[in-house]
Amino acid sequence: MFTLKSFFVIVTIIICDLQISNGSVSLTIKKKNINEGVVSLTNFDDVIYYGEVSVGTPPQKFNVVFDTGSSNFWIPSTKWPTDTVYPHPKFNTEGSKTYTAKYDNTDKHKRKINVDITYTVGALKGTLSQDNLILGGIILEAQDFFVGFKPDLHMKKVKFDGILGLGLPSLKFAGTVSVLENLVNKKLITQHIFSIRMTPRKGPGADAGQIIFGGLNERHFLGKHFYVPVLSGKGFWNISMSQISVNGEDMKACAPQCFAFVDAGTTDIFGPKDEIMKIYAAVNTTKKQIACYKVKTLPVISFVIGGKSFSITRNNYAYEYLDRRGAKRCDLRLEQSDSNTWVLGIAFMEAYHTVFDIQDFNKPKIGFASAAP
Ligand SMILES: *[C@@H]1O[C@H](CO)[C@@H](O)[C@H](O)[C@H]1NC(C)=O
Numbered sequence: 001m002f003t004l005k006s007f008f009v010i011v012t013i014i015i016c017d018l019q020i021s022n023g024s025v026s027l028t029i030k031k032k033n034i035n036e037g038v039v040s041l042t043n044f045d046d047v048i049y050y051g052e053v054s055v056g057t058p059p060q061k062f063n064v065v066f067d068t069g070s071s072n073f074w075i076p077s078t079k080w081p082t083d084t085v086y087p088h089p090k091f092n093t094e095g096s097k098t099y100t101a102k103y104d105n106t107d108k109h110k111r112k113i114n115v116d117i118t119y120t121v122g123a124l125k126g127t128l129s130q131d132n133l134i135l136g137g138i139i140l141e142a143q144d145f146f147v148g149f150k151p152d153l154h155m156k157k158v159k160f161d162g163i164l165g166l167g168l169p170s171l172k173f174a175g176t177v178s179v180l181e182n183l184v185n186k187k188l189i190t191q192h193i194f195s196i197r198m199t200p201r202k203g204p205g206a207d208a209g210q211i212i213f214g215g216l217n218e219r220h221f222l223g224k225h226f227y228v229p230v231l232s233g234k235g236f237w238n239i240s241m242s243q244i245s246v247n248g249e250d251m252k253a254c255a256p257q258c259f260a261f262v263d264a265g266t267t268d269i270f271g272p273k274d275e276i277m278k279i280y281a282a283v284n285t286t287k288k289q290i291a292c293y294k295v296k297t298l299p300v301i302s303f304v305i306g307g308k309s310f311s312i313t314r315n316n317y318a319y320e321y322l323d324r325r326g327a328k329r330c331d332l333r334l335e336q337s338d339s340n341t342w343v344l345g346i347a348f349m350e351a352y353h354t355v356f357d358i359q360d361f362n363k364p365k366i367g368f369a370s371a372a373p
C-alpha cells in the first residue's frame with residue numbers, strides 16, 4: 001500500500017564543492033543574470049521538495065530532489081516503466097546531441113556501465129552517462145549522471161523524477177565527478193556555497209523555497225548564520241550535537257555528544273531508538289502517532305549544535321494529514337532509526353535556513369540562521 005510517508009527517507013542530499021571563480025569570464029556572465037544558480041522548490045505534501053533542472057541538447061526538463069544525503073545524480077530514461085504512481089518525463093538519449101554513455105574500458109566488450117543506486121528507502125538501476133546539465137541557468141557541460149531504467153517498488157511511487165545528490169564526494173560512485181565537484185572544477189560559481197530555503201507553503205505555484213548554487217538570498221533568513229564544522233569522513237553533512245531538550249529539560253539523549261547529518265532529502269528527524277523513545281515519553285506518547293487535540297500543547301524541542309541551541313516548535317515537528325477515509329490524523333516528525341547518527345531532515349530545515357559551505361573542500365561547514373517567515 002502506498003503511503004506518502006513511505007518515501008520520506010528516500011532522499012538524502014549530498015553537497016559537493018562549489019568554488020570561487022576568479023576567472024573574469026564566469027564573473028562577467030554571472031553579473032548578467034542575478035538569478036543564475038537559483039532553482040525554485042516545490043513542496044509536495046510536506047513530504048519532499050523538488051525543483052526543475054534540464055539535461056541534454058536541446059534541454060529536456062526534470063523535477064529532481066536536491067539530496068544532501070547522497071552524491072549521485074540520476075533521471076529516468078525511456079526504459080523507465082510506465083506503471084508508476086505518478087507520470088514522469090523520460091530522458092531520451094537519442095534526442096540529445098551532447099549525450100554520451102560511458103563505457104567500461106577494462107572490459108573487452110566495452111559494455112556500458114550499469115550501477116545499482118540504493119537509498120535508505122528505494123533503489124534503481126542506472127547507466128553511467130554524460131551530458132549537459134542546466135541548473136538554475138548554469139550550464140554544467142559533460143556532467144556525469146545515470147539514466148535510470150529499473151526502479152524498485154518504492155521508486156515507482158515517488159512524485160519527483162530524479163535525485164540530484166549534493167553530498168560530499170566520498171558518497172559518489174567511484175570514478176564520477178559529482179555536480180558539486182563539476183561546479184567547482186569549472187569555476188561556475190563565484191562563492192563556494194549553496195543555500196537552501198524551505199518554507200512549508202502549499203498549493204500550486206506557491207513559492208515553497210529555493211536552492212541557490214553559489215550564494216544566498218538575504219530575504220530567506222533572519223540575523224546571521226551560525227557556522228559549525230562538518231565531520232565529513234563518510235561524505236554526509238555530519239555535525240556534532242551536545243544536547244537535546246524538550247521544553248528546556250535535558251533528555252540526556254546526546255551526552256557528551258552525538259552526531260547528526262543535515263538532509264534536505266529526508267522528511268523527518270531521525271534518531272537512535274532509545275533516544276527517540278525518551279522524547280516520545282517527554283511528550284506523553286510511545287509512538288509517533290498522536291491524538292490531534294494534543295498537538296497544540298506540544299513543547300519546544302531544542303538541539304544544541306556548536307554550543308548554540310536551535311529550537312523547533314510543533315509547527316515544525318507535528319504533521320497533520322487526512323487518512324483514506326478523510327479523517328484528520330497527526331504524527332510526530334520524529335522517527336526511530338537503526339543508526340547512531342541523527343538525521344535533521346526537512347522538519348528541521350524548514351525552521352533554519354541552511355548554508356552548505358565548501359570554500360575549503362577539506363573543511364566543509366554548515367551555517368544555520370532562523371528562516372524568514
Ligand atoms: C558522523 O561523524 C561521527 C564522528 O566522526 C561518526 O562516528 C559517524 O559515523 C558519522 N555519521 C555519518 C552518517 O557519517
Ligand SMILES: *[C@@H]1O[C@H](CO)[C@@H](O)[C@H](O)[C@H]1NC(C)=O
Pocket residue numbers: 282283284297298299
Ligand atoms: C504530559 O503529562 C504530564 C502529566 O500528566 C503533564 O504534566 C504534561 O503537561 C504532559 N505533557 C504534554 C506535552 O502533554
